[in-house]
Amino acid sequence: MDSDLLEYLRRILNSRVYDVAIETSLERAEKLSQRVKNPVWLKREDTQPVHSFKLRGAYNKMSRLSREELDRGVLCASAGNHAQGVALSAKRLGCRAVVVMPLTTPRLKSDAVRSLGADVRLAGDSYSDAYAYALELQREEGLIFVHPFDDPDVIAGQGTIGMEILRQAHHPIHAVFVAIGGGGLIAGVAAYIKAIRPEIKVIGVQMIDSDGMIRSVEAGAIIPLQDVGLFSDGTAVKQVGEETFRLTRNLVDGFVRVNTDAVCAAIKDAFEDTRSILEPAGALGIAGLKQYVQQTGIRDQHLVAVTCGANMNFDRLRFVAERAESGEEREVLLAVTIPEKPGSFRKLCESIGSRNITEFNYRMSDTDQAHVLVGLSIQDHHEIPILCSMLEDVGFRTIDLAENELAKEHLRHMVGGRSRVNGKERVYRFEFPERLGALSKFLVNMRPNWNISLFHYRNQGADYGRVLVGIQFQKDEEQSFQKAMSHLGYHFIDETQNPAYQMFLR
Incomplete structure (x- = not known):
């Protein structure tokens, strides 16, 4: 062991942290372990008194x-x-x-x-x-x-996490995944692990838009970033430290870059196993672990992710929930073009089959074609080309929007607007039960001469889905429509005279 590593080992062993900090648990994430086919362990630094390491x-x-x-x-x-x-x-x-x-x-x-x-x-x-x-x-x-990362005493204090991991682990560890902002956490953890168990891999994880440490290690010199992404505010560092860079370059085995969707999915993974909500920086280790498994294909290896923080603003949860499905590759967003004629919606739903529809957005704007934004639940990303091909085969031109930031961030919330071809449109707000077949049941009750001119639905995780539907039918058919909807059994309200509809959608 070289003298530098020996000095950091001495500093870590003599660190004064337990006057205020606790020894956090190393917990097995059962659901995540099953999903990634490797035993996954979470080092719960989010449970510290200030919810951070x-x-x-x-x-x-x-x-x-x-x-x-x-x-x-x-x-x-x-x-x-x-x-x-x-x-x-x-x-x-x-x-x-x-x-x-x-x-x-x-x-x-x-x-x-x-x-x-x-x-x-x-x-x-x-x-x-x-x-x-x-x-x-x-x-x-x-x-x-008091520097947040580029100080030997700060680094040594964070290194006590590595000390605890090795003491608590009862199985051989393949790799430990650590978030990187300025580098203090990974420098300390790597210093201890490489001094005691050098065969254990230490893998650093950074956001793709805040990857200063990875770029610096690749270049062999510290590379300042002009801008950093702010979603993971805890790791939004433009320039890493000199000491943390030196230690990371010498001790860390590899790096993984992850995107926002992957981090949102990791927050959900942690919640499902621990019922705790991590902040984005706190979930980086999990996101990196999952990506590492996907890239390397390893199986049955004990993997540790440091969950380093849980100071999450409540108002961010809406965004996290929205993007988690994409991040864990359980949802695909498609743009599907169908003929603008009665029965097309029903044919599209029949083509989709038993798959769960998570989103359905459409506004009539053309007399020949209709462009529909559809979200579907999938098991993994390998299903996407198969699904697109299947829809193409029945005559529906289909575009995969899974990686389209414009669609995911904005378009899915903006499908609508005024229509010059909406004719005798009436608008109804429905409550659909959140279960397979609910949309198909609605469409089956539609007469062939009733045309859907607007449809907006997004699964919000509630028992009932909120659906806004525009329908064109002749005035003398209103009674028949009311009867058909009553037979359907879904609660609905006529919103045709609603001033919001009159101003923005009519």
């Missing part, structure tokens, strides 16, 4: 400051989790803490820091912007700067 490094650094230094007060820049670690450590050690956070920081995190007694200042759109402002404050006020 950052407490370890912050306290280890601050506990080594002299009383004189503590009396001057401490300062840090953070996207949120390090800030809470510093604030709680300052409260425990009896000193002032000034915390600079990006303007983009979720309010949940900034409020948590304030509640611990810290003086919060907001500046910039990323950690790097907040860091630059913090350095100005340091010069002005003479505070002691």
